[in-house]
Amino acid sequence: MKAIEVKGLTKRFGQFTAVDQITFEVEQGEIFGFLGANGAGKTTAMRMLCGLLNPTSGYGKVAGFDIYKNTNDIKRNIGYMSQKFSLYEDLTATENFELFGGIYGLSRKEIKSKTEKVFADLGLQAQRKLLVKSLPLGIKQKVSFAVSTFHSPKIVFLDEPTGGVDPMARRTFWEMIYAAAEHGITSFVTTHYMDEAEYCNRISIMVDGQIRALDTPSNLKREFQSESMEEVFHALARQAKRSGE
Amino acid sequence: MKQFFSFFKKEVYHITRDKLTLSIMLSLPVVLLLVLGYAISTDIKNVPFVVLDETKSILSLQLVEKLSQNKYFELAGYLHSSSEIESHFQKGDTKLALVIPSSFNSDMLLSEAAIQVIVDASNPNEASTIANYAQLMIQQYMQTQARGQAPLAPIRTEVKMLYNPQMESTYNMVPGIIGLLMILICALMTSVSVVREKEMGTMEILLSSPLRPTTIIIAKALPYLIVGLIDNVLVIALAHFVLGVPIAGNLFLVFFLAFLFTFCALALGLLISTITDTQRSAMIASGAGLMLPTMLMSGIIFPISSMPDILQWISCINPARWFVAAIRDVMIRGVGLVEIWEELLILLGMTVFLIALSIRKFKNRL
Numbered sequence: 001m002k003a004i005e006v007k008g009l010t011k012r013f014g015q016f017t018a019v020d021q022i023t024f025e026v027e028q029g030e031i032f033g034f035l036g037a038n039g040a041g042k043t044t045a046m047r048m049l050c051g052l053l054n055p056t057s058g059y060g061k062v063a064g065f066d067i068y069k070n071t072n073d074i075k076r077n078i079g080y081m082s083q084k085f086s087l088y089e090d091l092t093a094t095e096n097f098e099l100f101g102g103i104y105g106l107s108r109k110e111i112k113s114k115t116e117k118v119f120a121d122l123g124l125q126a127q128r129k130l131l132v133k134s135l136p137l138g139i140k141q142k143v144s145f146a147v148s149t150f151h152s153p154k155i156v157f158l159d160e161p162t163g164g165v166d167p168m169a170r171r172t173f174w175e176m177i178y179a180a181a182e183h184g185i186t187s188f189v190t191t192h193y194m195d196e197a198e199y200c201n202r203i204s205i206m207v208d209g210q211i212r213a214l215d216t217p218s219n220l221k222r223e224f225q226s227e228s229m230e231e232v233f234h235a236l237a238r239q240a241k242r243s244g245e
Numbered sequence: 246m247k248q249f250f251s252f253f254k255k256e257v258y259h260i261t262r263d264k265l266t267l268s269i270m271l272s273l274p275v276v277l278l279l280v281l282g283y284a285i286s287t288d289i290k291n292v293p294f295v296v297l298d299e300t301k302s303i304l305s306l307q308l309v310e311k312l313s314q315n316k317y318f319e320l321a322g323y324l325h326s327s328s329e330i331e332s333h334f335q336k337g338d339t340k341l342a343l344v345i346p347s348s349f350n351s352d353m354l355l356s357e358a359a360i361q362v363i364v365d366a367s368n369p370n371e372a373s374t375i376a377n378y379a380q381l382m383i384q385q386y387m388q389t390q391a392r393g394q395a396p397l398a399p400i401r402t403e404v405k406m407l408y409n410p411q412m413e414s415t416y417n418m419v420p421g422i423i424g425l426l427m428i429l430i431c432a433l434m435t436s437v438s439v440v441r442e443k444e445m446g447t448m449e450i451l452l453s454s455p456l457r458p459t460t461i462i463i464a465k466a467l468p469y470l471i472v473g474l475i476d477n478v479l480v481i482a483l484a485h486f487v488l489g490v491p492i493a494g495n496l497f498l499v500f501f502l503a504f505l506f507t508f509c510a511l512a513l514g515l516l517i518s519t520i521t522d523t524q525r526s527a528m529i530a531s532g533a534g535l536m537l538p539t540m541l542m543s544g545i546i547f548p549i550s551s552m553p554d555i556l557q558w559i560s561c562i563n564p565a566r567w568f569v570a571a572i573r574d575v576m577i578r579g580v581g582l583v584e585i586w587e588e589l590l591i592l593l594g595m596t597v598f599l600i601a602l603s604i605r606k607f608k609n610r611l
Binding site: 052072075082089095102103104105 | 247248250254262445449
């Protein structure tokens with residue numbers, strides 16, 4: 001079974017086609033980079049995959065569930081982390097885990113043992129009783145990722161997960177993604193950092209609602225005869241007719 | 246259910262950790278009531294009064310003497326014609342006029358005598374106190390008379406309130422305070438708390454989790470509902486036991502109306518949270534869109550009947566109008582369900598409609 005399977009997925013808002021016939025597959029345990037300039041349609045596509053938005057047409061399966069009919073099953077099997085590292089600031093990290101563990105229906109015992117494990121893995125024993133708002137950005141980001149994977153989802157959707165943090169923190173964050181991939185968790189990542197794109201197993205680049213390129217980073221670089229992903233991205237993004245935002 | 250409790254627990258954390266807001270929400274009813282309690286000074290002293298004595302008898306003289314010989318009233322003079330009453334009131338040198346008709350003496354010996362008590366009601370609270378005291382004095386006079394000689398006919402006092410015949414008083418304010426508080430706590434606080442999730446980006450996370458939108462709405466609204474209900478009880482208890490506001494009607498009906506309006510306010514708050522995206526705009530929308538109409542267009546401050554027709558029409562879509570009318574009738578006038586069924590039905594209809602609409606809109610936003 002593929003983690004994500006999409007054929008001709010389209011979303012129109014009135015006359016505007018935000019997502020135009022996209023087709024791709026993501027393997028289980030893969031780290032899939034979902035790239036595109038602002039306004040290219042990434043967020044809309046992601047919302048459809050997360051079961052937040054009904055597609056206009058096309059076919060799609062996430063974690064084996066139909067994106068039209070089984071959105072609830074999809075939601076149970078995915079994790080989502082937004083660019084704001086959305087945690088509840090007036091709750092402690094532990095309480096955030098308890099909340100999301102409860103929402104995903106984990107038992108009290110599971111929540112407790114998982115929380116212990118997460119704090120040990122992240123080396124955050126000292127911060128477990130602190131309110132999230134008093135934590136530094138880099139740590140918030142780690143906690144946020146831990147929250148989104150707390151219920152061991154099949155796929156985790158990461159919407160610009162590294163915005164605003166320093167290169168060192170970004171590096172350790174990607175190590176977390178790799179660790180999750182080793183446990184079989186598929187990562188679906190959007191990012192604007194092209195060095196991060198290189199860390200992905202495969203990437204797709206969206207322009208004007210369509211996927212214009214989809215391959216491994218090294219294959220793409222060869223195809224576009226570029227030195228870096230940066231150049232590949234610019235070569236494609238320049239074709240855009242829509243302006244970002 | 247487990248989901249719901251985890252989420253509810255988090256909402257309770259939000260509220261209890263924001264100590265300032267929580268203490269405001271719980272102390273506001275006390276403060277509002279006390280401010281109003283001080284605003285009504287029930288003590289009157291040396292209130293100047295004038296007399297238009299058309300009989301000039303011993304009985305009427307005794308009556309006037311009785312009234313002026315205590316610390317509450319002070320005789321400001323006799324009038325010669327009824328046309329002078331108005332000018333004295335206008336000048337403000339008197340607050341009370343006693344009109345003793347020429348037939349007073351003979352009526353008193355025969356059947357029932359009538360005295361007209363005219364009060365300047367531009368300050369309604371003071372006016373009702375003055376009228377009550379004056380009536381009490383007159384009754385006392387009658388009783389002392391009855392003890393002395395052959396019993397006389399009772400004196401009937403006709404009280405006429407000038408300038409504010411409807412007597413909008415603090416008693417009438419209590420229902421208004423409940424309305425305002427509910428809008429403030431249930432509508433404003435709920436809308437801000439939902440919109441905060443949008444602003445912080447946590448709403449996206451919640452929506453992409455298996456939580457159902459209805460669960461989110463209920464769990465978010467419930468804590469504020471509880472605070473609102475506590476405040477309802479607090480206001481009514483304080484008003485009754487501290488300020489001595491009478492609760493003439495059925496207490497159960499009073500609470501039922503208050504709780505119904507609380508739900509209505511909650512639905513309005515949820516509706517606002519579906520149409521606004523920032524905490525600031527939610528605050529402005531509930532402040533200008535709900536607080537102002539609740540204060541100005543519900544009859545709390547200005548009587549609906551004295552508004553221009555068009556505003557009267559507009560006030561019909563204001564749930565607070567129906568709530569204030571109904572709870573006033575029950576609390577102050579002591580009427581039952583039969584007399585307020587119309588208001589109750591309208592309020593109930595509005596509440597159900599608003600709840601359905603806000604849940605629908607909330608789902609559509611996904």
